[in-house]
Structures are given as C-alpha cells and as structure tokens.
Amino acid sequence: MQFVNEAPGKVTGTDIVPVSLELSKSAFNEADPEKTNLKLLLKNTAGDQPVSGVIQLLQPEGYAGKLTPIRFRGIGLGQSVTIELPYLASDTLQYRVTLDGGVTYTASVKLGQSFASRFGAKPSDAPAIDLSRADQYFSLGGKWKGADDLSSSSNVSWDDKNLYVSVVVHDDVHHQTWSNGDIWQGDSIQLGIDWSRKDGSSSRNVSELGFGLNGQGGVTQWRWRAPDGLATGALTGAKANITRDETKGQTVYDLTIPIDQLHGPGYAKAPGDPIGFTLLMNENDGAGRSGFMEYNGGIGTGKDAALFGDMYLLKGSFTELLEESAETAVESVKKQSDMTRVDAAANFVQLLPEGKAKQKLLKELEKIRKKAL
Ligand SMILES: [Ca+2]
Numbered sequence: 001m002q003f004v005n006e007a008p009g010k011v012t013g014t015d016i017v018p019v020s021l022e023l024s025k026s027a028f029n030e031a032d033p034e035k036t037n038l039k040l041l042l043k044n045t046a047g048d049q050p051v052s053g054v055i056q057l058l059q060p061e062g063y064a065g066k067l068t069p070i071r072f073r074g075i076g077l078g079q080s081v082t083i084e085l086p087y088l089a090s091d092t093l094q095y096r097v098t099l100d101g102g103v104t105y106t107a108s109v110k111l112g113q114s115f116a117s118r119f120g121a122k123p124s125d126a127p128a129i130d131l132s133r134a135d136q137y138f139s140l141g142g143k144w145k146g147a148d149d150l151s152s153s154s155n156v157s158w159d160d161k162n163l164y165v166s167v168v169v170h171d172d173v174h175h176q177t178w179s180n181g182d183i184w185q186g187d188s189i190q191l192g193i194d195w196s197r198k199d200g201s202s203s204r205n206v207s208e209l210g211f212g213l214n215g216q217g218g219v220t221q222w223r224w225r226a227p228d229g230l231a232t233g234a235l236t237g238a239k240a241n242i243t244r245d246e247t248k249g250q251t252v253y254d255l256t257i258p259i260d261q262l263h264g265p266g267y268a269k270a271p272g273d274p275i276g277f278t279l280l281m282n283e284n285d286g287a288g289r290s291g292f293m294e295y296n297g298g299i300g301t302g303k304d305a306a307l308f309g310d311m312y313l314l315k316g317s318f319t320e321l322l323e324e325s326a327e328t329a330v331e332s333v334k335k336q337s338d339m340t341r342v343d344a345a346a347n348f349v350q351l352l353p354e355g356k357a358k359q360k361l362l363k364e365l366e367k368i369r370k371k372a373l
C-alpha cells in the first residue's frame with residue numbers, strides 16, 4: 001500500500017514518503033482471546049532523521065469515534081514500531097499519520113475480518129458489517145449520493161444447520177425487473193462464501209449467491225457459482241424473506257442458508273477455521289445498473305474468491321473477547337510501558353461497552369500514565 005502525501009511540498013523539498021504502514025494478521029483463535037491477531041507496523045522507510053508523531057484511525061467511522069491517536073517517538077531510518085490492535089471487524093482500515101511538524105499522510109490497509117455470532121445468542125454482539133463509505137462504491141456511470149442513496153448494515157449468525165444473513169439496505173429507489181441469473185442488473189445483493197477458505201485458490205467450496213425482490217413482490221434466489229457436487233441455478237434450498245418499505249426507503253433481506261448448500265457432500269469444516277465472505281449490493285435507481293457497493297472483494301470487479309475476507313463463526317460472546325484482550329493489554333503495559341504501548345492499550349479499552357469492566361481498566365491506565373510518562 002502506498003501513502004498519499006497530502007502536502008508533498010513540505011517534505012524536505014521532495015515527495016518521498018518517509019513512512020510505510022503494514023497490517024500483519026495472524027490466525028484468530030477464540031480459545032486464546034488475549035492473543036489478538038492484528039498488529040500494525042509503522043516503519044521509517046526514507047526519513048534520514050528519526051520520525052515522531054501520531055497515528056490515528058479515520059475509517060471505519062464507527063471505530064474512529066472511539067479510538068484515540070497513538071503516539072510514536074524517534075523511529076530511526078529502517079526501524080519500525082509495532083502497534084497491537086484490538087479485535088476489529090472491517091474490510092479496510094484507513095489511517096492518518098501526522099509527523100511532528102504537521103505533515104500528514106493517509107493510508108488504507110486491507111483487513112478483511114468479520115465475525116458471526118451464534119444464532120439465538122443474546123446479545124448477538126458481533127460487529128455489524130457496514131457498506132456506507134464512498135471508497136466501497138464502484139461507479140458504472142452513476143454517482144453515489146450518500147447513505148440514503150445506497151448503504152447497508154448487516155449481521156451474520158450461524159448454528160449447526162444454517163447461516164443467517166440479515167441485510168438492512170437503505171436505497172432511495174428500489175428498481176428490480178429482472179429474474180434468475182440476471183437479477184444483478186437491478187437492486188439486489190450478492191454473497192460470496194467460501195466454506196473451505198483455508199484451501200485458498202484451490203477451494204472447492206465457493207458459492208456466489210444472489211437475492212432480489214421484484215416490483216410484484218417476487219423473490220429470486222440464485223446461485224452463479226457452486227461448490228463441487230452442487231448445481232448452479234435456482235437456489236431452492238435457501239429461504240429468503242425480502243421486504244421493501246418505501247416510506248423508509250429500506251429493503252430488508254432476511255436469509256437462511258443451509259450450511260449443506262455451502263459445501264460439497266461429505267465436507268466438514270474444522271470448527272475454528274474461518275469462512276470466506278464478501279457482500280455486494282447492486283444499485284439501480286431506474287436508469288440501469290449505475291454502480292455497486294462491495295464489502296471485501298472478489299465479485300464485482302472480477303471473480304476471485306481469494307479476495308473474500310475472513311469471517312469467524314464465534315461460539316461465544318464477542319464482547320468477552322474484547323474484555324479479555326483489553327485486560328491483557330492493560331496488564332502488559334504495567335510491566336513495560338512506553339507511550340505507544342500505553343496509547344495502543346487504551347484503544348483496547350475504548351472499544352469496550354460502557355460498564356464496570358471498562359471503568360476499572362480506564363482507572364488502571366490512568367495510574368500507569370501518571371507513573372510512567
Ligand atoms: Ca439509490
């Protein structure tokens with residue numbers, strides 16, 4: 001990924017970007033919640049002098065409102081600082097690096113990580129899957145006019161029999177007159193699911209599914225790509241309840257997809273392994289398919305299941321994962337604290353829902369800050 005230098009003239013007369021950003025992602029293990037699987041590496045790639053400044057998450061907005069800037073100091077040429085990240089769910093993360101002196105750079109890194117709660121779990125607390133950003137919109141001649149024009153918030157849950165996908169779409173004009181494999185030309189959603197994602201590009205369990213509601217209330221369920229041993233065409237095994245509320249400009253897709261429709265006969269996924277997941281929304285406001293929005297990738301601009309993101313099917317509560325990882329993060333800065341590590345630990349705590357656990361950890365952090373910094 002490349003940094004975009006927003007003030008090229010200010011960097012010692014050249015447009016060389018002195019820092020780079022890399023997201024390192026390891027396997028997620030629900031049984032070891034204290035071992036979070038994301039680290040951000042901020043490297044001084046071209047700054048002759050040690051660089052200092054802050055790094056701040058800009059997107060997704062839901063996180064940006066909670067997470068605070070992380071300070072870093074004196075990274076020498078060729079050196080890097082590692083920033084531990086809490087459990088985040090998104091297709092991409094956008095950061096802004098501000099160096100001392102005020103020069104800023106923005107960079108996006110691909111995350112491709114989401115979580116599904118166990119169906120019926122109360123509360124169902126896996127983070128929502130949001131399609132609401134300009135960078136998720138791909139124009140096919142149209143122009144995205146904002147969240148009321150097209151956006152969605154989705155939740156996925158699961159049990160031993162089914163995957164449940166609920167997509168709440170905001171779209172000012174619902175237009176769908178196509179049927180069967182052509183529904184992508186009108187308002188509709190497409191799901192990419194890879195039930196054996198660990199097999200990478202040789203996976204034999206990739207599905208591309210589509211769901212649409214036409215003007216007469218008719219629902220189309222379609223499959224363009226099927227796991228080995230299953231047929232493409234009408235997706236008769238799934239249940240889709242799709243409703244349109246014109247007053248709210250809202251279309252709700254409630255999908256129940258049997259898991260045996262997502263893999264070939266006899267295949268069983270190991271419980272902890274992620275599935276591949278991509279969600280695409282087609283946009284048609286009455287003048288043809290004008291664009292689409294895609295969470296992750298691999299459907300809209302080219303068929304490639306390797307571009308799907310990881311989705312982890314949780315057995316337990318997502319909030320507990322956040323809490324246990326935040327406790328560990330705070331413990332670790334009791335032993336070894338520098339401002340980068342303390343700021344990073346604070347962001348683990350900021351993500352927690354309001355309550356006693358959060359208050360307790362905030363107090364501990366405050367003590368560490370006063371003592372060490
Ligand atoms: Ca629209």
Ligand SMILES: [Ca+2]
Binds near residue numbers: 172175
């Ligand atoms: Ca539309």
